[in-house]
Amino acid sequence: MRPQNDIRFHRDPCLDGLEVSIVRESPHAFPNHTHDYFTIVAMEKGGCFGQGPRRSDAFVQPGQLALINPGQVHSGVPAQGVRPSYRNFYASADWMRTVAAETCGRDVGVPEFTRFVVASPEATRGLMALSHLLERDGDRLEKESCLIEAFTLLLARHGKAPARLARPGREHAAMRIVQEYLAARLDEKVSLEELADLVGLSRYHLLRVFKRSTGMTPHAFHTQLRIDHARGLVREGLPFAEVAAATGFVDQSHFTTTFRQYVGATPGQYAARKF
Structure with missing residues (x-):
């Protein structure tokens, strides 16, 4: 097969x-x-x-x-x-x-x-x-x-070359705060209400502005950050169970499924590097 x-x-x-x-x-x-x-x-x-x-x-x-x-x-x-x-x-x-x-x-x-x-x-x-x-x-x-x-x-x-960036408005600054908050909590569960309270926006407004700013929902963005971090931990040779825990997945099975969805390979395939 x-x-x-x-x-x-x-x-x-x-x-x-x-x-x-x-x-x-x-x-x-x-x-x-x-x-x-x-x-x-x-x-x-x-x-x-x-x-x-x-x-x-x-x-x-x-x-x-x-x-x-x-x-x-x-x-x-x-x-x-x-x-x-x-x-x-x-x-x-x-x-x-x-x-x-x-x-x-x-x-x-x-x-x-x-x-x-x-x-x-x-x-x-x-x-x-x-x-x-x-x-x-x-x-x-x-x-x-x-x-x-x-x-x-x-x-x-x-x-x-990168264009000169326009001065960010309040919403741009709020989205940067949300992204930094998510990046600092890769092993934690974060709620939408928690993010909205962080920047003083309604949950609906936060979702709309965040997706307009990044093209992704906060959950998808957080998952991507966790998988990117997991790639580095796998390259370092950490056991997959430890990688799953360090990046906030409920168990190794959930980690493996999500890793493959985003990377296109299982953690084992990714770890089997060749030089």
Whole structure:
């Protein structure tokens, strides 16, 4: 019987700030979610709907890349009856800032991709070459060269420096307070009433403003933070039961189910890293 999800992760100590996952013929559908890092998806086979609350917003076809900024709400829903194959390249915001500075010749802050789906054959070839090198533990210089060439090309053609932010209003400040409050309580249950009281808004108003600000409900946002934290704990080698407790899940089974929903792999698959 065909496995439900064939996925492998590669984390190379020579490429700090980068993680790669290789997904083959997976039926897994990701809910709307965000990351605090950049994600570049190289579609090899099949196709996925990927951006925003409506499945029609964007479709990533074979040979195309999806360029996802930190904090950008997106999903990953295979086309009906299709089991797509793709490769994900996860890059930290700090690393991308360094690459952008090298590309521009000065520090321009954390960059931003301006398009969600692009066709960039040269960058795709570089990313695929990097992925194959990671699979066979290739030469460090060759890996670094593929990585830098692909990402600088993407930033040069599809990126921009961050715009000057407008002065936030009271609601923006309130949403920052709520996000920081949730981030500080990853192992706790938090109520909507508790959040509303924190910033002096009604529960309805808080829900509406938070979703308009982040594209997610407070619960979905909190769950995403907990899963992101859990990824780090799994990489550190903590027992899964301890990870579940540290991130506020009622038991290991609930943790495993939610982890797979957001990551596309079980904690065991994610921990079985290759260098």
